[in-house]
Amino acid sequence: MEKDTAHTKIASFLDRKFGGEVIEHPFWHFEPFDIPKRPDWVMETARKDGIDLDNEELTNFTGHSPCPFQTGYLLSTARIRTLLAGSKNGKTYPTFVELGIMVSGEKPISMRFDKGVKTNVKRIISKDNILRFGRFDSKSGIFIDNDVNAPKSTDYEEWDCGCIEGAGIYPDEKILAPGEVCWVGTTQKALQELWWPRLTDFSKSILPVDFVNTKKGNEGASKLERIVHCIRNTHIAIISYEAGYRKFEAADMVKSCVFDEESPDEDCETAAINHCTYFSRVMTPYNGMTYTRKKIFDSKIERKNNAVFHCTSYDSPYLSPETIKLRRSTMKPYEIGARIWGLHTAIKGRPYFDRMKIESWIRSYKTKYVLKKFVPSEDYDGILSRRDRDKPGLMSVGIVPVTGFSEENQQDVWRIYEERKESVAYYVMADSAEGSDIPSEAADVLASLVMRPPIGEERFPQIVASLRSTLKTQNFARVVSYAIRYYNNALLCAEGPTRGSFNALFYAELADYPFWFNQTSLRDSTKKVRSVKGFDTNAATRGAIFNGITDVINEFDEKTKPEIADEPLLVELASCVITVKNGKSRPDHTEQSTLDSAICFGQGIYVYSHYAKQIKCRVTPKPHKEGFAERIMGKLELNQKQPVFLGDSVAKLR
Numbered sequence: 219m220e221k222d223t224a225h226t227k228i229a230s231f232l233d234r235k236f237g238g239e240v241i242e243h244p245f246w247h248f249e250p251f252d253i254p255k256r257p258d259w260v261m262e263t264a265r266k267d268g269i270d271l272d273n274e275e276l277t278n279f280t281g282h283s284p285c286p287f288q289t290g291y292l293l294s295t296a297r298i299r300t301l302l303a304g305s306k307n308g309k310t311y312p313t314f315v316e317l318g319i320m321v322s323g324e325k326p327i328s329m330r331f332d333k334g335v336k337t338n339v340k341r342i343i344s345k346d347n348i349l350r351f352g353r354f355d356s357k358s359g360i361f362i363d364n365d366v367n368a369p370k371s372t373d374y375e376e377w378d379c380g381c382i383e384g385a386g387i388y389p390d391e392k393i394l395a396p397g398e399v400c401w402v403g404t405t406q407k408a409l410q411e412l413w414w415p416r417l418t419d420f421s422k423s424i425l426p427v428d429f430v431n432t433k434k435g436n437e438g439a440s441k442l443e444r445i446v447h448c449i450r451n452t453h454i455a456i457i458s459y460e461a462g463y464r465k466f467e468a469a470d471m472v473k474s475c476v477f478d479e480e481s482p483d484e485d486c487e488t489a490a491i492n493h494c495t496y497f498s499r500v501m502t503p504y505n506g507m508t509y510t511r512k513k514i515f516d517s518k519i520e521r522k523n524n525a526v527f528h529c530t531s532y533d534s535p536y537l538s539p540e541t542i543k544l545r546r547s548t549m550k551p552y553e554i555g556a557r558i559w560g561l562h563t564a565i566k567g568r569p570y571f572d573r574m575k576i577e578s579w580i581r582s583y584k585t586k587y588v589l590k591k592f593v594p595s596e597d598y599d600g601i602l603s604r605r606d607r608d609k610p611g612l613m614s615v616g617i618v619p620v621t622g623f624s625e626e627n628q629q630d631v632w633r634i635y636e637e638r639k640e641s642v643a644y645y646v647m648a649d650s651a652e653g654s655d656i657p658s659e660a661a662d663v664l665a666s667l668v669m670r671p672p673i674g675e676e677r678f679p680q681i682v683a684s685l686r687s688t689l690k691t692q693n694f695a696r697v698v699s700y701a702i703r704y705y706n707n708a709l710l711c712a713e714g715p716t717r718g719s720f721n722a723l724f725y726a727e728l729a730d731y732p733f734w735f736n737q738t739s740l741r742d743s744t745k746k747v748r749s750v751k752g753f754d755t756n757a758a759t760r761g762a763i764f765n766g767i768t769d770v771i772n773e774f775d776e777k778t779k780p781e782i783a784d785e786p787l788l789v790e791l792a793s794c795v796i797t798v799k800n801g802k803s804r805p806d807h808t809e810q811s812t813l814d815s816a817i818c819f820g821q822g823i824y825v826y827s828h829y830a831k832q833i834k835c836r837v838t839p840k841p842h843k844e845g846f847a848e849r850i851m852g853k854l855e856l857n858q859k860q861p862v863f864l865g866d867s868v869a870k871l872r
Contacts (some may be wrong), residue, residue: 363366435447464489531560552568561622569795635683645711664687670682
């Protein structure tokens with residue numbers, strides 16, 4: 219009975235609408251917009267801001283302008299959708315409209331017709347519609363202007379904003395069946411200040427009151443559970459990110475879930491995606507280069523199930539150039555990338571390096587890599603072989619690279635940017651911290667870079683492999699030991715035992731490795747030069763570390779691919795900010811970022827600049843075997859030595 223009454227009211231309303239009567243409710247009048255062809259001046263403005271709107275990463279998913287935005291998002295049946303835009307660009311409004319469609323089964327006028335179909339329903343006369351569509355002569359239909367300050371037309375007889383046009387028919391398959399629920403994920407603050415009032419206060423709600431079942435709960439709402447009861451026995455549940463990811467696992471399956479802005483906890487998004495049929499994120503990337511960028515532009519997901527729709531402030535038909543100019547004047551330069559252009563940028567803090575240039579590199583240049591583990595080919599005991607032990611030491615054991623990994627595990631899977639070469643000298647940088655065998659419980663990230671000196675026309679040392687791990691320090695040291703052994707007994711460059719307890723743990727595990735980096739220093743008391751095993755990061759070397767990184771960055775402009783292969787490192791460098799300590803400015807990281815790989819890279823530049831003679835290839839090239847018998851014997855020998863994975867030969871990892 220309640221359902222019949224609601225739909226009778228809606229049917230009566232639509233009869234009057236199609237008869238030409240003007241009744242002002244925003245849901246029915248909603249007309250989604252798409253992105254027009256961007257003029258040259260917009261593209262040039264973007265370039266001046268360090269933004270390339272035609273970069274391959276973005277256009278692979280969105281295409282070049284003109285391209286879909288609100289219309290594309292609403293009509294898409296992709297398993298995962300993303301509405302990526304600058305702040306106040308028109309990304310939240312279609313989310314409310316879609317909720318109304320899904321719970322009621324009713325659609326705005328524009329989404330009941332194919333694209334371009336003319337209806338007899340007059341648009342509401344408003345500043346937004348005048349700005350977007352303009353003023354038209356009511357009798358002739360001739361366009362007048364876009365004067366938002368023109369005297370208002372009396373009873374639509376003098377001029378109006380034209381009639382609603384079809385945008386495409388909203389797909390019925392996304393509409394909730396009776397009894398189904400859709401989730402809204404958002405912050406606790408947005409829940410209280412935006413979502414709850416907009417869905418329960420009918421004077422502010424975008425949804426018609428007829429869509430809410432006011433006979434359930436308190437006028438259709440259950441505040442304790444944050445549930446809005448709707449007609450057709452459907453429901454909208456609002457869940458805060460602060461409640462934790464398990465709240466998004468509270469049901470076997472829901473029809474739809476939309477995340478309003480980015481969840482700080484990636485686990486919330488993962489849980490939601492795995493517990494709904496349709497997932498969408500609607501966001502401005504305020505938090506910078508976070509996990510969402512990789513997930514949004516994930517080429518591993520079928521394109522039909524990963525739809526991305528992007529909009530800049532300059533694309534919105536409701537924002538005039540004057541309005542955008544005023545907004546820009548209130549923003550810090552490093553906020554413009556996210557708030558105006560709607561793209562992931564490191565927005566927190568005053569940048570230490572040239573952030574716009576680095577972010578341009580991140581978007582424009584990709585270095586291919588493969589994922590590998592390094593594992594010993596047989597059991598071993600210690601670093602060096604000893605007569606009193608039954609097993610050989612690591613230095614007498616071969617290391618086997620293992621492939622076939624689809625993603626980094628934050629433990630022992632490396633990014634490999636180039637294959638190991640015989641007779642090439644390598645050196646390995648390692649930064650220790652407090653890790654954990656469970657990535658989510660790690661207090662910090664442990665980083666390692668495999669580097670080599672420049673070859674040919676290269677100007678700086680090159681990164682050939684990188685690792686970001688959350689293993690406990692001793693386990694991390696073992697993982698690094700396999701890499702230094704594999705890379706031609708590479709020079710090991712890690713901080714020494716006097717620089718903190720975690721560096722001491724790392725050093726203790728690998729103290730017997732014969733090819734540690736040795737740093738010289740001058741003792742103040744005796745004026746004698748002494749050699750210290752391990753890198754000594756102090757006030758003098760810290761400045762040199764970051765100066766070396768600056769030299770590399772300054773050597774390349776935004777249109778030239780830099781000699782920094784590792785994208786996560788570039789993200790760290792873009793996030794590096796200036797802080798003041800004891801009255802002096804220094805590079806630092808924000809709460810959302812780290813500098814672990816950056817420290818390794820800077821140390822690597824320093825080691826090559828001042829201690830290049832220590833970087834040597836410490837293995838003899840294997841003689842080339844020729845002939846059928848030799849090749850067969852080589853294969854048999856390799857097959858007889860199966861790799862021993864991390865932990866298989868170690869009684870205790872912790």
